[in-house]
Amino acid sequence: MCPAVNVEAMSTHEKSPLDRFHGVIPAGGTGTRLWPLSRAAAPKFLHDLTGSGSTLIRATYERLQPLSGKRLMVVTGKAHRRAVRAQLPELKDSDLVLESEPKDSGAAIGLAAAILYHRDPDIIMGSFAADQVIAPAEDFQAAVREAVHTAAEGYIVTIGILPTHPSTGFGYIRAGDPLDIAGAPSAHSVIEFVEKPSVAVAREYIDSGKYSWNAGMFVAPVALMLKHLEANEPLLYAGLMEIAAAWDTRSRNEVARRVWPTLPKIAIDYAVAEPAAAAGDVAMIPGNFSWDDVGDFAAIGRLNPAMENSELTVMGEGARVFSENASGIVVSDTKRVIALIGIDDVVIVDTPDALLVTTKEHAQEVKKAVESLRASGDVDVL
Amino acid sequence: MCPAVNVEAMSTHEKSPLDRFHGVIPAGGTGTRLWPLSRAAAPKFLHDLTGSGSTLIRATYERLQPLSGKRLMVVTGKAHRRAVRAQLPELKDSDLVLESEPKDSGAAIGLAAAILYHRDPDIIMGSFAADQVIAPAEDFQAAVREAVHTAAEGYIVTIGILPTHPSTGFGYIRAGDPLDIAGAPSAHSVIEFVEKPSVAVAREYIDSGKYSWNAGMFVAPVALMLKHLEANEPLLYAGLMEIAAAWDTRSRNEVARRVWPTLPKIAIDYAVAEPAAAAGDVAMIPGNFSWDDVGDFAAIGRLNPAMENSELTVMGEGARVFSENASGIVVSDTKRVIALIGIDDVVIVDTPDALLVTTKEHAQEVKKAVESLRASGDVDVL
Numbered sequence: 083m084c085p086a087v088n089v090e091a092m093s094t095h096e097k098s099p100l101d102r103f104h105g106v107i108p109a110g111g112t113g114t115r116l117w118p119l120s121r122a123a124a125p126k127f128l129h130d131l132t133g134s135g136s137t138l139i140r141a142t143y144e145r146l147q148p149l150s151g152k153r154l155m156v157v158t159g160k161a162h163r164r165a166v167r168a169q170l171p172e173l174k175d176s177d178l179v180l181e182s183e184p185k186d187s188g189a190a191i192g193l194a195a196a197i198l199y200h201r202d203p204d205i206i207m208g209s210f211a212a213d214q215v216i217a218p219a220e221d222f223q224a225a226v227r228e229a230v231h232t233a234a235e236g237y238i239v240t241i242g243i244l245p246t247h248p249s250t251g252f253g254y255i256r257a258g259d260p261l262d263i264a265g266a267p268s269a270h271s272v273i274e275f276v277e278k279p280s281v282a283v284a285r286e287y288i289d290s291g292k293y294s295w296n297a298g299m300f301v302a303p304v305a306l307m308l309k310h311l312e313a314n315e316p317l318l319y320a321g322l323m324e325i326a327a328a329w330d331t332r333s334r335n336e337v338a339r340r341v342w343p344t345l346p347k348i349a350i351d352y353a354v355a356e357p358a359a360a361a362g363d364v365a366m367i368p369g370n371f372s373w374d375d376v377g378d379f380a381a382i383g384r385l386n387p388a389m390e391n392s393e394l395t396v397m398g399e400g401a402r403v404f405s406e407n408a409s410g411i412v413v414s415d416t417k418r419v420i421a422l423i424g425i426d427d428v429v430i431v432d433t434p435d436a437l438l439v440t441t442k443e444h445a446q447e448v449k450k451a452v453e454s455l456r457a458s459g460d461v462d463v464l
Numbered sequence: 465m466c467p468a469v470n471v472e473a474m475s476t477h478e479k480s481p482l483d484r485f486h487g488v489i490p491a492g493g494t495g496t497r498l499w500p501l502s503r504a505a506a507p508k509f510l511h512d513l514t515g516s517g518s519t520l521i522r523a524t525y526e527r528l529q530p531l532s533g534k535r536l537m538v539v540t541g542k543a544h545r546r547a548v549r550a551q552l553p554e555l556k557d558s559d560l561v562l563e564s565e566p567k568d569s570g571a572a573i574g575l576a577a578a579i580l581y582h583r584d585p586d587i588i589m590g591s592f593a594a595d596q597v598i599a600p601a602e603d604f605q606a607a608v609r610e611a612v613h614t615a616a617e618g619y620i621v622t623i624g625i626l627p628t629h630p631s632t633g634f635g636y637i638r639a640g641d642p643l644d645i646a647g648a649p650s651a652h653s654v655i656e657f658v659e660k661p662s663v664a665v666a667r668e669y670i671d672s673g674k675y676s677w678n679a680g681m682f683v684a685p686v687a688l689m690l691k692h693l694e695a696n697e698p699l700l701y702a703g704l705m706e707i708a709a710a711w712d713t714r715s716r717n718e719v720a721r722r723v724w725p726t727l728p729k730i731a732i733d734y735a736v737a738e739p740a741a742a743a744g745d746v747a748m749i750p751g752n753f754s755w756d757d758v759g760d761f762a763a764i765g766r767l768n769p770a771m772e773n774s775e776l777t778v779m780g781e782g783a784r785v786f787s788e789n790a791s792g793i794v795v796s797d798t799k800r801v802i803a804l805i806g807i808d809d810v811v812i813v814d815t816p817d818a819l820l821v822t823t824k825e826h827a828q829e830v831k832k833a834v835e836s837l838r839a840s841g842d843v844d845v846l
Contacts, residue, residue, distance in 0.1 A: 118803070404836055406829065419500070419818040419845045421833040424826030428807070432819055436801040437812075439821055444806030447788065451803040454786055463801045 099234035099265070100227065102206045102303075105150035106194040107142055108187060109158035109166065109212035112464075114452040115378045115445070118436035119413050121464055127212035128165050131376050133386045133397060138376070139212040140169045145219045146210060149226055155179060155198070156212070157190045176330060182342055188318060188353035189345045191300070192311050196326030199304040206233045208301040209350075214375050215385055221371035228367045229301035231265030237365035238302040238310070238358045240272065242294025243373045248284035251377060251446075253277055253296040253351070257366050272364040275356050294366065297373060300355065306363065310354045318353065321345045378445035379429040383411045394422070398432075410442060436463040481616035481647070482609065484588045485683075487532035488576040490569060491521055491540035491548065491594035494846075496834040497760045497827070500818035501795050503846055509594035510547050513758050515768045515779060520758070521594040522551045527601045528592065531608055537561060537580070538594070539572045558712060564724055570700055570735035571727045573682070574693050578708030581686040588615045590683040591732075596757050597767055603753035610749045611683035613647030619747040620684040620692070620740045622654065624676025625755045630666035633759060633828075635659055635678040635733070638669075639748050654746040657738050676748065679755060682737065688745065692736045700735065703727045760827035761811040765793045776804070780814075792824060818845040 113126030120126040127139040134141065139156075146154060156173060158166055160180040167173070179193060191209050198205040208226055216222045229239040242255045258271035275296060279287065287293035300307075312319040321341045328337035358364050374381055386395045388409075396403050398414030405412075408422035415433040422428065429445055431438040440448065456464055495508030502508040509521040516523065521538075528536060538555060540548055542562040549555070561575060573591050580587040590608055598604045611621040624637045640653035657678060661669065669675035682689075694701040703723045710719035740746050756763055768777045770791075778785050780796030787794075790804035797815040804810065811827055813820040822830065838846055 118801070402842065404833055404840070404842075406832060406836070407826075418816075419837065419842055421500070421818070421820045421822075421830075421837070423820070423822035423829050423833055425810070425821060425823055428821065430819075430821055434800075436803070437814055437819065438803045438805070439807060439810065439812055440803075440805035441807055444789075447805050448803075450788060451786055451805055454788070455801065455803070458786070460784065460786075460801055 097204070099206060099230045100149070102202075102204050102234070103150055103153065103226075103230050103301075104198050104205045104207050104304075105146040105154040106191065106198075106207050106209040107139065107146070107154065107156045107212045108190045108194075108209060109139055109156055109162065110181075110184065110187070110190060111213065113213065113376075115449045116376070116382075117431075117448055117452045118433045118438055118463060119415060119431050123161065124165075125162070125213070126376060128162070128169070131382055131385065131397075132215055137169055138215065139166065142210060142212050142214070143170055145216060145222055146208070146226075148219075149208070149223055149230075155194050157181065157194055158212075159184060182339065184347075185342065185345050186347040187298070187350040188311070188315065188348040189322065189342075191350045192307070192315075192318060192322045192353065193325060195304040195307040195311070196322040197329045199308055200326045200329065203305050205304045206230055206301065207304050207307065208299070210299050211297075211375075214297065214373065216374075217372050222369065225367050225369045225371065226301060228266040228268060229365075232261065232263050232269040232365045232367065233301045233303055233306075235261075235263050236303070236306065236363070237261075237269075238300060238306060238355065238363055239269070239365045239367060240296065240355070241299040241301070241369045242366045243297045243369050245284075245288050245293065245295050248281055248288055249295065250278055250281055250284055254279065254284075254287050254293040255296045255366055257292055257294065257368075261365055263365075266367065268368055270366050270368075271362070272359050272366045274359050275351060275364075294368060295373075296351075297369075297375065298350075299369075300350070306358075307354055310358045310361070310363070314357050315346065315348060315353045318346050318348065378448060379411055379413070379431065379440070380442040380445040382413065383429075383442060386411075479586070481588060481612045482531070484584075484586050484616070484685075485532055485535070485608075485612050486580055486587045486589050487528040487536040488573065488580075488589050488591040489521065489524055489528070489536065489538045489594045490572045490576075490591060491538055491544065492563075492566065492569070492572060493595065495595065495758075497831045498758070498764075499813075499830055499834045500815045500820055500845060501797060501813050505543065506547075507544070507595070508758060510544070510551070513764055513767065513779075514597055519551055520597065521548065524592060524594050524596070525552055527598060527604055528590070528608075530601075531590070531605055531612075537576050539563065539576055540594075541566060564721065566729075567724065567727050568729040569680070569732040570693075570697065570730040571704065571724075573732045574689070574697075574700060574704045574735065575707060577686040577689040577693070578704040579711045581690055582708045582711065585687050587686045588612055588683065589686050589689065590681070592681050593679075593757075596679065596755060598756075599754050604751065607749050607751045607753065608683060610648040610650060611747075614643065614645050614651040614747045614749065615683045615685055615688075617643075617645050618685070618688065618745070619643075619651075620682060620688060620737065620745055621651070621747045621749060622678065622737070623681040623683070623751045624748045625679045625751050627666075627670050627675065627677050630663050630670055631677065632660055632663055632666055634757075636661065636666075636669050636675040637678045637748055639674055639676065639750075643747055648749065650750055652748045652750075653744070654741050654748045656741050657733060657746075676750060677755075678733075679751075679757065680732075681751075682732070688740075689736055692740045692743075692745070696739050697728065697730060697735045700728050700730065760830060761793055761795070761813065761822070762824040762827040764795065765811075765824060768793075 113120030393409035401414035410428035495502030775791030783796035792810035
């Protein structure tokens with residue numbers, strides 16, 4: 083049996099909302115549009131895509147640490163256990179949640195919420211994907227602080243990204259009126275989440291000034307997350323609560339192994355965020371920071387400066403690139419000599435078993451290549 | 465002391481000119497414009513660049529065999545001994561001339577002439593580079609037969625290639641009047657060899673109808689070759705004759721090792737062909753066959769049909785190429801998956817230690833890449 087969530091209890095606590103904060107980093111997805119660099123065995127979050135010297139998951143962890151201290155949990159596939167451990171040696175075993183099979187974000191983030199709720203029902207969780215690039219960290223942290231204060235007032239709070247172009251690749255958040263919340267001067271209510279729009283609709287959204295990109299960042303009391311999950315996905319809720327009850331006991335593995343495979347696959351947006359918005363329980367803090375989800379190789383060009391005296395961005399330790407009248411991006415994951423002659427806006431990704439050659443303009447279509455390779459059975463390189 | 469060449473003796477023999485024919489295949493050059501496929505350790509002639517299943521040197525050998533039988537000699541660098549042996553298992557040891565260091569075509573072809581002269585002063589040699597693509601073989605052989613008949617009348621005979629465009633990459637041959645030679649109805653005298661021209665001059669040449677490309681094909685009595693060599697390059701002549709005298713004896717290696725490094729480097733064009741033309745000793749047979757020196761990767765595109773339902777030419781056994789909206793040439797010398805998306809007229813050459821990405825238009829500039837790599841010390845991949 084699952085313990086009922088007592089939402090009323092949330093309002094009576096003495097800690098500052100910030101003391102209740104606990105970071106959660108869902109680290110999933112294979113980043114197929116960054117194939118062959120990013121792939122099932124080495125997804126996007128395990129790469130240093132900004133030339134900073136840190137992998138994206140490490141940078142995400144370090145961006146949250148000033149807010150959360152060691153109260154950080156990572157949810158990832160069991161195949162990435164060793165790599166994530168290497169990246170985050172500080173992480174406790176009980177804070178590394180390993181999925182035996184992918185179950186979408188509803189189960190991943192929901193399990194984090196359920197485990198944290200079992201530890202302390204007052205926790206305010208903040209969920210931030212492991213593969214986004216954000217700067218400066220201070221502005222991100224300021225937005226999260228506002229989000230935590232807003233969450234403490236009983237909201238699921240998303241951080242909205244100011245759209246820079248009419249993207250058809252993101253969902254949008256439609257903001258409502260400002261909220262009057264201490265510690266969160268920029269908080270707004272959210273009227274709805276909308277799915278990826280057409281270009282024309284995206285343009286209207288941007289022109290209206292009412293819409294932000296939905297980057298999937300949520301800050302919310304775990305109890306409120308679970309309340310909506312219970313209402314919308316009772317089977318998922320029950321399963322997650324059963325695993326969570328066993329998590330900090332000896333039967334963790336036994337229960338997880340038994341229950342996890344039975345859970346429904348659903349995105350957290352459908353399981354929690356959209357119904358919560360319809361119920362008036364969602365708020366938004368605008369993010370005043372630069373944000374990039376590194377959706378394709380063109381993004382890598384944006385995020386990394388070109389070489390001196392060249393229009394070529396070269397990534398990769400030990401890259402040996404010779405170029406003449408060439409521009410674009412070279413990602414070298416081998417020690418091979420790469421010679422480029424007379425070619426513009428090219429994207430070259432050189433890995434030991436697979437080579438991609440495309441252009442910045444076609445960078446989004448890399449996903450299709452991966453799908454075709456999968457269809458043709460060439461799965462050894464995916 | 466060197467034996468004097470008795471040119472007068474040439475006119476008194478009873479064999480048919482064709483019985484006197486002996487093929488010579490100089491196999492040199494690294495084909496830097498085909499880097500990184502062609503390189504010092506694996507030059508152009510050791511590759512199958514036409515998708516025929518034969519390397520260029522094997523195809524050259526088989527094209528000459530109907531004319532020469534086993535009377536075929538190969539001159540190449542000692543580094544290629546094993547590879548040439550593997551390609552031409554029929555070749556006798558005494559017909560594989562190995563250069564301990566490169567000495568240009570004057571020494572290479574001159575040594576073949578000298579060795580053959582020592583074996584039989586009546587031999588008519590035909591020298592054909594190992595890395596040219598010619599079809600159909602029958603038309604080539606018909607031209608060589610005419611050339612042999614012409615050579616037997618006391619000419620150094622070149623086979624002229626009908627120019628298809630005003631190339632600035634080839635030397636040209638200026639033909640004179642027709643010659644009246646039995647068995648060689650298309651033989652013409654040659655007025656001069658001219659160096660690589662400008663585009664404007666090349667256009668004039670083509671419009672005049674008097675010029676052919678010089679593909680470096682020579683058919684000539686060895687005695688006549690040596691007569692001109694002796695007159696123009698007496699030191700080279702003397703050295704070659706000394707090696708040749710020892711060639712079919714036990715002291716071959718000792719003499720070659722001692723003399724070869726002392727020989728001057730000069731092209732056969734300067735050492736023999738041009739002075740012979742000035743002396744009126746050169747004739748020309750027009751070659752009525754298609755000819756390609758596979759000068760760059762654009763040529764590989766011409767010589768190999770594109771894949772069905774695609775504008776992409778893919779070369780390489782076991783190539784795993786996925787393409788979408790891509791055209792051009794992929795040469796795969798690895799088992800890697802290569803994905804091309806939205807890129808036109810591209811040239812990709814994928815080898816274990818070096819990758820080239822360029823366009824057909826810039827294919828000629830590959831040579832520059834090689835020069836830059838050499839200058840920067842990246843000689844391991846050259």
